[in-house]
Amino acid sequence: MKKLFSGKIRTVLILALLLSVVLAVGGKAMNIDVGSVVVQGLLKPLRSGAQMLTNQAESLYSYAFRYESLKAENEALKEEIAQMKDNARTADALARENRYLRQLTGLQQNREDFKAVDAYIIGWGSNDWNNTLTINKGTTSGIKEGLCAITSNGEVVGLVVEAGLNSAKVKTVLDSSLEISATIASSGYNGMVRGGYATGQNGMLRMNYLPSDSVIRNNDQVVTAGSTVYPRDLILGNVVDADFDESGVAKFAILEPAADFGALEQVFVLTDYEVE
Numbered sequence: 001m002k003k004l005f006s007g008k009i010r011t012v013l014i015l016a017l018l019l020s021v022v023l024a025v026g027g028k029a030m031n032i033d034v035g036s037v038v039v040q041g042l043l044k045p046l047r048s049g050a051q052m053l054t055n056q057a058e059s060l061y062s063y064a065f066r067y068e069s070l071k072a073e074n075e076a077l078k079e080e081i082a083q084m085k086d087n088a089r090t091a092d093a094l095a096r097e098n099r100y101l102r103q104l105t106g107l108q109q110n111r112e113d114f115k116a117v118d119a120y121i122i123g124w125g126s127n128d129w130n131n132t133l134t135i136n137k138g139t140t141s142g143i144k145e146g147l148c149a150i151t152s153n154g155e156v157v158g159l160v161v162e163a164g165l166n167s168a169k170v171k172t173v174l175d176s177s178l179e180i181s182a183t184i185a186s187s188g189y190n191g192m193v194r195g196g197y198a199t200g201q202n203g204m205l206r207m208n209y210l211p212s213d214s215v216i217r218n219n220d221q222v223v224t225a226g227s228t229v230y231p232r233d234l235i236l237g238n239v240v241d242a243d244f245d246e247s248g249v250a251k252f253a254i255l256e257p258a259a260d261f262g263a264l265e266q267v268f269v270l271t272d273y274e275v276e
Contacts (some may be wrong), residue, residue, distance in 0.1 A: 024174040037113040061115075111231070113274035117141050117149075120266050122167070131174040133157075133197065137266060138164045142271045149232050149267045155235045155258035156180070156224065157267050170267065171256060173205060173236065182207060184234055189214045190225060193236050196254065205237050206212065216242040216253050231273045 089216035119137035137143050148171045151158040171178050176195040183190050189210050196204040207222060220239040226232030237255030245252045 029127040033202050035068070064094055079126075094145070111154075111273070113272075114231070114270060115272040116268040117143055118266060118268050119168075121264060125169075129178060131172045131261075132161070133170050133264075133267075135269070136166065137167050137168060137269070138166045138168050140165050143168050143269050146229060148234070148270045150262070150270065151259050152233060152266070153235070153258075154233075154266060156230065157259050157264070159229065160269060168269075172261065174203065174261065178235065180230055182222050183225045184210075184216065184239070185223050185233075186212075186217075186240060187215065187220070189216070191253070193222065193255065195251045201254055203257075204240070205257055206249070207239075207255055210251040211254060212244065212249055212251055214251055216251065218255075222253070222255055226275070228275055231270065231275075 021267075041263050046144045117137055119135035119141070122136045123134035124149040125132045125134070135143075135149075137202045143160060144163050145160055147160045149156060149160060156173050158170045158175070159178060161171045162169040168264050171179065172195075173193070174195040174197075177193050179194045181190070184207075191207040191209045193205050196202065196206040199206055210216065216239055218239055218241070222236045222239065224230040224232060224234040224236060235258040237257045239253045240256050241254040242251055244250070
């Protein structure tokens with residue numbers, strides 16, 4: 001027992017006893033419940049921790065609510081942007097179609113005999129020797145083989161070579177096998193125009209059988225001479241070069257096609273016109 005209450009332990013017990021007496025006397029004198037004070041002291045950290053947890057929970061809830069709100073707003077904005085883009089595409093398509101139709105109206109005002117069916121290009125097919133395109137109109141729209149296809153500006157695109165119910169194939173003027181009777185508008189020289197691939201001028205046109213004494217200038221416009229297939233004065237292209245052919249007794253001219261095949265979207269197939 002002596003060892004139990006010796007040294008430091010005895011000192012601690014004495015101090016604890018004295019502290020208890022002081023607290024009891026002081027609390028009684030000041031009418032303070034010492035036990036309550038002790039409990040409050042012990043509970044204060046717990047209350048602080050609980051308040052911290054509450055604050056964190058409220059913050060987390062607020063963040064989650066804000067996140068869901070932003071997510072919903074983001075989805076709504078995406079849908080709105082997609083709708084705006086769709087409307088813009090539709091407006092652009094309608095604007096292009098209106099422009100084409102206005103140009104065709106102008107063409108028909110100059111050539112009142114023209115009757116045409118407008119069609120959109122839905123496919124291309126080409127190889128080294130020929131060039132074709134497919135349009136989205138066919139026999140149900142009055143299109144048949146042997147009809148001429150042009151742009152809204154009266155530029156020759158080609159000739160319908162196949163026609164189904166709702167589509168048709170057009171052989172373009174770039175095709176080496178297609179020949180068209182043509183005239184140099186400024187001089188009246190006549191010749192035959194065909195695709196230039198066979199003679200090394202891929203993507204260009206070649207006008208053959210021009211008189212050896214003909215004067216051919218760059219930028220001279222070449223138009224159709226007129227036939228039962230191609231109306232007169234449709235635009236084929238413009239001269240960019242000329243020379244004598246292999247025989248040396250005739251000339252040829254290289255033409256840049258009038259129709260811009262790289263940007264072509266729509267054609268007009270002439271279903272009827274007056275042959276001059």
